[in-house]
Amino acid sequence: MISPPGERPTTHVSERLSSKTRLAYGVGEIAAALPTSMSAFFTLFFFTDVAGLGPTLAGAAILSGKVWDAFSDPLIGWLSDRTRSPLGRRYPWMLGGMLPLAMACILQWVVPPTQNQWLLFAYYSGVSFIAFTSLTAVMLPFSALAAELTRSYNERINLISFKSAFSIGGSIFTLMAAQALFARIQHPSYKYLAVGTINGTLVVLAVLICVAGTWSRYQVVQHYHPVDPRSTSGIPLIEQAKSALENPAFRWVMGLYLCSWTAVQVSAVVLPYFVVNWMGLSERAFVQMALIVQGTAVVTIALWNWLGRKTDKRTIYFLGAPLILVAQWGLFSLQPGQSHLMFSLAAIAGLGTATVYLVPWSMLPDVVDFDEARTGLRREGIFYGFAVFIQKIGIAVAIFLTSRVLEWSGYVASSGLEASGTPQPETALWMIRLSMGPIPAVLILGGIVCAAFYPISRSMHRQILKQCDRQPPTL
Template identity: 40%
Template sequence: MNDSAANSDAQRDPANTKLDLKTKLAYGAGDLGPAITANISIFYLLLFFTNVAGIPAGLAGSILMIGKIWDGINDPIIGLLTDKTKSRRWGRRLPWLFYGAVPFGIFFFLQWIVPPFSTQQSNNIWPLFWYYVAIGIISQAFYTVVNLPYTAMTPELTQDYDERTSLNSIRFTFSISGSILSLILSKIIFSQIADRQQRYLVLAAVCTVISVLTLYWCVFGVRDRVMAFEAKRIQAEEAPSIPFGEQLKIVFSNRPFLFVIGIYLFSWLGVQVTASIIPYFVVNYMGLEESDIPSVLIAVQVTALIMLSVWSALSKKIGKKLVYCLGMSLWIIAAAGMFFLQPGQIGLMYVMAVMAGVGISTAYLIPWSMIPDVIELDELQTGQRREGIFYGFMVLLQKFGLAFGLFVVGNALQASGFKESVAGQATLPIQPEQALLAIRIAVGPVPTVFLICGLVLTYFYPITREMHAEILLKLKERKER
């Protein structure tokens, strides 16, 4: 085929045209808002419940567990609905972001309010508990409304194996930048505002505004590319619709998909358990101030941000699987180092944080670069594209695992004798030795177990670059018949 014919084909098939930088940046911006809110919640919400709202650690973990379980349940529902959404102006995914952005921001903010009835008798904690459960459920629902359709757009923007890794690299550059921005904001706000409750309220308000604005940047920035793909998809003849129960069978009979959700589950169990316990490790074990928490987390996230481009380039040479194994190995070493750290070894703590950041960047990049390949294997086998349901079930199982992990961490702290603050209390209580040991175990051995499980699954993951190229070739041949 000559160059003019190739160019003509590219014009007819927008999915095969290289993405311009403007579209890539707009797509990346769509993950900045959810990343800011998610990371603030991961790093601080458990701490906020125990040290500001005065909720016992076990109940605080239960609040997070209930929210995550509901978050997981609504993922495949929203995913299926986005697959069936029809809009001539916005396509299948973008209406959910457009209409969901503002309520998403509002209910995220409401999680950080300590309502007036919290000042009632200290033994009547249940009104406060149910307030946070209700707000958490609604907030998680709107998080899914904006985030799941966003993630499901990746296969609709490009079908190129390596460009997907590049696109996800830009996406997670924004994601980690959002996390770093939220931590910088928290450091500034924490150092300027003495009242702990007021700190979190101001931080939540600033992050809410940024989150909503960046979601709209994404909506308007990728619309042309998404609608070009949508026009092509509608024009193509698709196989008859498959009942939901049959779709479940197809999803869970897709062997590579099972590997991907396992890899993602164990990676993010390691990430989120570590992130939720780090504030306790810094303040209660290492003896630093609450305002020092962002500095440690920034060291992790800046390193992860820098390493994204490195891992992305390296994956083109040695493959996604080997990149993941290298990153996780470094993280395991860092987790072991954190467990053996002693109070006062601040420099070593930052060294371990940087090493963990090198590994964490592969947990961001690799699983999300694998899932589009799985979706195209399913299209080859069934004749249908079901990005929504695959992304939905991937995130559902991941969130069930996270819900269990957060529940265990919260209850382990409570069982070890961790002392929560009383709402409005100026100073933090002194923690017993058993509670400090539980914090060290949660920051070291627990994530290590998860990461080793992810490494085992990655070793057996079957889709290679060559296999993916063969899948795309067969799909192209089918469409040309």
């Protein structure tokens, strides 16, 4: 039921979410966490050292999908805002995109039977196109649900804590699966394909569980706080995008997210090169280090959630970001043979990285409320379209820049089925270290600056809800 224009329901639904809803929403994040973490940690290394693709073409294959992605993210967000169906605005997109995304999880790790560089480039570019488009179709509407399931400042921190925990947990699962399968499968390409197949299966299950577990809550919210898709249907996409970018709070959140996420992804992309080529350790040691980062992050999510409820979202970022800087400087200074110190620095990095997962996504629903107070429109799709775009552009830029840095520094790629760990020139080793420390550190500093200018505090959010003619939730 949709209220007449200009009217709001007088009955209010409780803003407290059930454990079932929080858990089901968190599970949905697995559909993004598995393919994105696999891509961040392994794609460039797989392309150069397993498929035999040169670093520049390998990075270009990833970046090529962004040409379409630059349009598809805001476009799908705009379309999902306008979607009218018995399943609402978001769920049809999630269900429609899950099977193509699952297939892309598998096809990305297939090595075509050719050594022709341009044929390899064409194949992996095509897979990237499918992967990015289907990921947008699933994850953009999923992310927008956070702003629709509850309007509470604290409850949104709780909900995004579940999302962040499952995001990091999905990364941990991918790394553990990789460690187990890499030890059992000797063929270089088959071991990656095995992990991709498992991930593709779990993507489908995660989407189905999320839809089934959040559907009842979504129906209740829509009954008491209905949103008419026709309210934005007459506004062109370009005008809505321009209006969204004029929102100062949104610009600072996106700046914070772009800087922080790209920094984390640069470190993730270069990590296998750092561990194998600089530290002289095995691929299994790289997986162990990544597990420490992700494991520490998921364990400390509850701590950051508690601090966020006691203070605010910006404060916990100010506490977490310096820990990342300490770890990055330590890793840059690390010398071969200092493996124990390397693992200790990984734990420090994980403690700070948890805030990168938690803070921007918990700020974004408040930005949607701020936009409604300014415009009178609920446009979750547009805002989350840009956010998902930022997430994917961070991964793509990290991979592409790392590939270019490796190419410029004279990195020697292994060909086909040769073992990794080919001797590298000093220039390549130096650039690997820079990409592990100072380069992402500069990005984290940029994130701190953006967080300092983010305007929405807890008290301001209460005023925003009042301006939207809503009663602030009491938890």
